[in-house]
Amino acid sequence: MNPSRILVVDDEPQIQRFLKPSLAAAGYEVIEAVNGAEALKFVATQAPDLVILDLGLPDMDGKAIIASLRAWSDIPIVILSARDRESEKIEALDLGADDYIEKPFGIGELTARIRTALRHHGRRDAISSVMDVDDLRIDPIKRLVTRAGEIVHLTPKEYDLLLLLARHAGRVVTHRTLLTSVWGPAHGQDMHYLRVFIGQLRQKIERDPTQPQIVRTEPGVGYRMAEPD
């Protein structure tokens, strides 16, 4: 199998300087772009499998790049961002970016995000088979959730929530996405619903609801379900 090709879009030369050898050592082929125009061109011409995108580019807004990419491509996009640009990050995710990672980051974390994004690519809608996380088992065909063999009784909304997170296991799902898919488009801002339901869900599925291992909080952004075993 050919190595996956990754397009790194970042205008900081020093970031490019360490990412290239590191990703190459992790088994990826790396293409570099230093601005938005180049990024769009390379996605079209070099057929990368994934884009790592810094949101702060000199020539155009990172969000605009995502929007124009999403108009014709479903290539996985992982965002590099800073913590003080929280709203920007959420907007980018809502625009169709797959995941994000905050600077500064360890290379292990980055490669894990890349792997998840690549794996989900192409089967983004449904999990059809049974999924095991921790000691939790989700069976989407029987609509059955069990923990350590015992049936977990979930309300329809809780089940929808869990299934949505499971479908994106390993990736972050924004509050907005969760709210609009489970409650409908009119409830995009009703954060309190979400907090209450996530709390109830954790009570039922987590080993220790005070230290959740399955549904983790991404502060200010959304929730991320642990990768299946």
Place this chain on the structure above:
Amino acid sequence: MADDDRRDVRRPDPDALLALTEKDHRGKLTVFLGAAPGVGKTYAMLSRAKRLKTDGVDIVVGIVETHERSETAALLEGLDVLPRRRISYRGRMLDEFDLDAVLARRPRIVIVDELAHSNPDDSRHPKRYQDIEELITAGIDVWTALNIQHLESLADVVAQITGVTVRERVPDIVLKRADEVLLVDLAPSELIERLRDGKVYLPESANRAVDRFFRLGNLTALRELALRRTADRVDDQMVDYLKQNAIDGPWATGERLLVCVGSDPLSEKVVRVASRLASGLNAPWLVVSLERADREIDTAGHVQRIEALFRLAEQLGAETRRVIGNDFVEEILKLARREHVTQIVIGAPKRAGWRKHLKHALPEALTNRAAGLGIHIVTPEGPSGERMRRPLMIPKAQAWRQSALSAAGFVALTVLLGKTIDIFVDLPNISLLFLLSVLGASVAGGYVAAFLAAILSALAYNFFFIDPQRTFTIAAPHEVFALFVFLIVAMIAGGFASRIRQQAEVAGLRATELQSLHDFSRKLATTEKSEDAIWLTVSQLQSRLKRNVVFLLPRTGDLGVAAAWPPDTDLDVTDLTAARWTHDKREPAGHGTGTLPNSRFEFRPLLGPHGIVGVCGVEHAAEPLALNAERMLSAVLDQTAIALDRARLADETIVQAARLEGERYRDALLSSISHDLRTPLATITGAVTALRELGERMSAESRDDLLKSIEEESGRMSRFVANLLDMTRIEAGTLKPKRDWIDVTDVVQSAVERTRKHAPGHIIETSIATDLPLIRGDSVLISQVLFNLLDNAIKYGGREPVNVYARREGKDVIISVTDLGKGIPPEDLDRIFEKFYRRGNPDGRAPGTGLGLSIARGFIEAMGGKIHAESPALKKRGTRIVMRFLGSEEAKGSA
């Protein structure tokens, strides 16, 4: 659905609830209502107060007249009685109610007897009910007492029953707004008995009136009035209760009255009748005055009477409005439709003699044209009726003389002209010539002249031109007819012409007024500062009103005189208090108003779109302001208020913009710092984790490159941190450079060497004059500055050599660093010394911290030197940074 509907219907009326909550902030008014003096109102009030006092309620006596009656005086014992205000009034010392004492003491309940009392002249309010209103607004509950005959709307009824005209009157609205009305009742026979026993106090002067007043019939009638009023109130309360609690009931009458008044004496009666009607129907009522559009130039008396009438109507709880038009019936019906009026009240003055038949009376015309409206017609008192002559119709003697003169003049001229023409040609229709003279006279002299000219013309025509001439007899019968027709035509034409003339005059006057207003507003629009706007207004008002004018603006919490004409106008305490009242309550005060009428000025609030912006005082004169002056004044004040408001907003915008700018600057600073720290950190973290996790799979070359980038980024971070610290020291003012004598050559050399080590391979050329004096400064700081400058020059200078010059210029020593890069656009030459200003990525290398030059400036200026940038430096390229220091007196000699 049905459920929802029902809920909707049973929802309480929001207006009723709102009125209730507004009431909560105000104090409560309790009125002890009696039919006549002596029924025991004060007694009832005080005994109730005593009961509350023993329960521990904070209740005090503001003022109570015991009239030296022992039973009442005994009740005062044990109650807190506030001291009174001693004032001298017309040579006598009076004890008066002290409003400010109550406001300062702030009891929960205060007893203020005699609601209808009139205050002496120097008081804040002329009437006691106004004092009480202020107490209630301040949140203090008030108990007071009132006899029914003092109620404004009953004044005429009481006068009719008792034959005594009551002077001290209380507007009905006071009683209507009272939260509680307690009727103190006593049978009339018992009251008369008490009177005989001397238990009722009455002033001696009133002794004669007493016999007329305290008759069984009178007292019974008054008692009935009091009882009925109280019953009406109870009914109102019931309706309010039903509304608040959404209980269905036959409470909404939906009636609305329109009351038409003029300046005639009957109108006052119309208002009182309408008031009683409205309160009986529990309906809102609107009082409108009818004025002709062409009767603008009017004697002030008319306007004044209407004003007085409006005040009365407002006190009785009506809304008031002016209607100006020519077709009164049409205007009334239009207004009635717009305001959803159901009933119209109008007076029908008895017309004297021939005028009765002249044209349709207004009430009659209304009845003919109004559809679906109830019309109440109020007629004057008595069968004979007072003479309802309109006083304004009689022109003054001088006007008569003028009219007669112009009429006679025109007619005489026509006779001459006619006779002259008659000599040359035979004019068959000489009457047309006379018609011309009537028109001329009416245009020149108005109605009266037209009328006189018509009659004179008829006579002259007959005398001079109709055969037999030189007599008033007429030979041919058809000539009689012709003369008669001529007279009628002349009168009608003259009437029209004079009306046109009047309208043209009015239009001209209005045009002048409008022009002046327009000029004013145009000038006002160009003013930016509030002082200019105010001075403009003052001069406009002064020149148009011919009165003294003063403007007050709020300044640091208190009102101050901002402008006045004449400029040295002084305001006394009363004036200032009235002005403050106007400012705080946003209502007129001072002369001619209900508040502090003793002031020389009438103060009006200037209300802009965002609240009160100032107060304008106009000094009063013998004549009240004419209607057009009044209108001009309010238009000018409105415009000034808007201009002042705009000026204030502009000031606020500037402050706001400065704050925003500051915030934006801080944001940019923070994001710049965080970026500068994060990028090297990200590189270091990424490289370290990559080496640890993937190091085995990398080539030795890659590993080396990663290590090198770690080293470089660490260096960059430490430089940035050092720069930040330097910057902080400069900004905090803790930078204390040494003041050593420094040899420029040494400093330049050390900086150049350090730069070469840092950036090997770059050419740095130095050229240092040999006759340089020593300079004062801190060698470490100067060396740091030079290093920063050289670093920049290398970064932006491409591969070209960098030059360092040091030379002498007069007493000064100049050190400059020059690169041959792209240079800097002239508009950026100053900005490069700003913090975090960066001119993009110079080459593929890491960008700088954006602090180097601002630190350089901070350091150099702290040492007393100067620094600036020049570009282009050489051959239309490059940048030169020039530093200038003051050298020591003597040259140090050759190096």
